[in-house]
Amino acid sequence: MFRRRAWSSLGLASIVLACSSEPAKPSDAFCDGLTAEQLATGPRGSCPDDLPSDTECTGMLPSYQADIAPLVSTRCGACHAPGGIEASFPLTTHAELYGQRRGVLNQIFTCAMPPACARGLEAEQRATLLKWFVCGALDN
Amino acid sequence: MGSRASGRRSLILRPLGVLLAFAIGAASLTGGCSSDPKQPETPTAGGASSQACSEGGGPVPGDDDAHCIGADGNPVIQETLAEACMDSSPAAGAGGAAPAEEEELTLFNAEGDDDDCKYHVAFSANCVERSRDVTLTLHLANRSDDSAVVGATPTTEIYLSDTHLAPNTKPKTVVVEPGVYKLGPVRFDKPGRWTVRFHLFEECLDAREDSPHGHVAFYVDVP
Numbered sequence: 001m002f003r004r005r006a007w008s009s010l011g012l013a014s015i016v017l018a019c020s021s022e023p024a025k026p027s028d029a030f031c032d033g034l035t036a037e038q039l040a041t042g043p044r045g046s047c048p049d050d051l052p053s054d055t056e057c058t059g060m061l062p063s064y065q066a067d068i069a070p071l072v073s074t075r076c077g078a079c080h081a082p083g084g085i086e087a088s089f090p091l092t093t094h095a096e097l098y099g100q101r102r103g104v105l106n107q108i109f110t111c112a113m114p115p116a117c118a119r120g121l122e123a124e125q126r127a128t129l130l131k132w133f134v135c136g137a138l139d140n
Numbered sequence: 141m142g143s144r145a146s147g148r149r150s151l152i153l154r155p156l157g158v159l160l161a162f163a164i165g166a167a168s169l170t171g172g173c174s175s176d177p178k179q180p181e182t183p184t185a186g187g188a189s190s191q192a193c194s195e196g197g198g199p200v201p202g203d204d205d206a207h208c209i210g211a212d213g214n215p216v217i218q219e220t221l222a223e224a225c226m227d228s229s230p231a232a233g234a235g236g237a238a239p240a241e242e243e244e245l246t247l248f249n250a251e252g253d254d255d256d257c258k259y260h261v262a263f264s265a266n267c268v269e270r271s272r273d274v275t276l277t278l279h280l281a282n283r284s285d286d287s288a289v290v291g292a293t294p295t296t297e298i299y300l301s302d303t304h305l306a307p308n309t310k311p312k313t314v315v316v317e318p319g320v321y322k323l324g325p326v327r328f329d330k331p332g333r334w335t336v337r338f339h340l341f342e343e344c345l346d347a348r349e350d351s352p353h354g355h356v357a358f359y360v361d362v363p
Contacts, residue, residue, distance in 0.1 A: 029226050049308040085228045088347040102302040109305055112295070112342070134303045 030085060031117035034078055044120045047111035050130065057135035062128045064094055064139050071125055072097065075114060094139045105133040197268030200333065200359040202248025208257035208283070218258045219284045224351040225344035246335050246357040254356040256349070258282070259289055259340065261356045270362055273309070273325035278338060280319050288319025289340070292352075297337040298326055306334070328362040336360050 031039060062068060072091055078084055080091040091097050097104065107113035108129055114120060121129070132138075208216045245255055251262040262279040276296070280289035294313055298306035307327050314322045328334055337357035344353040 047308060047310060051305060051308070054303055085345065087228065088345070102299060102305075103297065105303070106297045106299070106305055110295075110308055136303070 030079065030115045033085065034118060038075075038078060038119055040117055040119050044111070044116070050127070051109050052127075052131050052134050054134055056131065061135050061138070061140065062132040064132070064137075067128050068097070068132050069094070071129065075121065075125070098137050098139070101133055101137045105130070108133075193267030194269060194363050196363040197361055198265055199250035199263075200248050200361050202359075204249065205247045205252030207245060208253040215283070216257045217283045218256050219350060220258050220282070220352045220354075221348075221350045222352065224348040225341065225353070227351070228345050228347045244357065246337075246359055248359060250358065252356065252358070253283060254340065254354040256354055258352070258354050259356070260286075261338065263336075263338070263358065265360070268328070268360060268362055270328055270331050273327055275322055275324035276326060276336070277316070278321045278323065280321070280340065288317075290315075290318045292321065292340040293343065294321050294323060295339045295342050296323055296326060297339060298328070298334060299337075300328075300330055300332050300334050304330070328360075331362050334360045334362055 072080075076091050079086040080089055081087065082090065082092075089100070091100065091104070104113070108121070108126065111120070210216050250264060251260075253260055260281045260283050264277045266275050268274055278294055280292055280294070281287065282289055296311060300306075307329055309325050309327050311323050311326050316322055326336075335357050336359075337355055340354040340356075341352035344351050346353040
């Protein structure tokens with residue numbers, strides 16, 4: 001009986017493994033230091049393909065000082081700052097963010113960050129960040 | 141008597157159950173994840189697409205990768221430790237210091253070593269064309285002992301420039317065999333020289349030099 005269950009489990013496990021196709025989700029250990037407000041409250045929806053084109057970089061652009069710095073501090077600062085689990089990858093200044101701009105843009109665009117255990121970005125926050133990165137990640 | 145008959149039956153049924161379990165697993169590998177009607181093409185043995193494909197797309201020929209060969213001609217090898225995965229203290233690393241700001245390296249050809257000389261990486265792609273689903277096959281070996289890299293959960297970062305990323309096709313990663321992974325579909329939406337950067341053990345921190353976390357990038361031309 002046990003053996004039959006084991007084989008059935010193997011079949012089931014192979015399905016699960018074969019379908020573990022989402023981008024790698026950081027372990028829950030990434031969220032150890034987060035407050036209740038920063039933690040995910042449920043599963044997220046699908047990740048949109050909503051990268052703006054650089055032809056949209058006209059008119060009023062997101063401002064690093066007014067929009068991006070507070071957002072990154074609130075949503076990324078618990079880990080990506082001195083004392084955080086990702087302190088070796090800090091995002092506390094414009095220079096740090098600019099130096100990692102493509103990687104951070106990719107992580108946000110593919111919904112790899114914030115990690116699944118943390119609260120996801122709201123649509124407006126996501127749009128602001130994506131546009132700022134695509135439009136040159138200016139120190140404005 | 142009854143128990144012997146049932147024992148015989150189970151002798152027949154058990155292997156059938158095993159076969160069924162494997163068949164379900166194998167089927168799931170090939171088609172079980174299909175949620176997108178626009179599936180990537182199935183690559184043939186040589187990595188070439190079974191469909192017609194214009195020439196000029198794919199890995200870019202160039203100098204062989206030699207960044208993991210020391211000045212003395214000996215190989216530079218960074219061993220990895222599983223326990224370094226979630227250790228955020230750089231001082232605990234083999235080198236005893238935080239890793240320096242990494243210079244990103246992009247390789248020619250379809251084979252080379254990751255940025256930190258932990259892994260040897262080779263990849264192939266089926267037909268690389270603009271706006272076509274492409275499947276990438278990745279072969280990973282530990283440079284320390286040539287063994288297959290298992291559990292790497294590779295992901296991709298694909299870009300034409302710092303501000304132009306490949307469309308979000310939500311690529312899936314499938315383990316073909318130990319050390320061999322298929323990733324796809326990925327799509328290139330403009331012609332040009334793209335960079336395909338593979339992230340390995342992305343769930344691990346990159347604080348310690350001996351963390352399994354790694355990355356390697358290759359140029360890919362898209363006609």
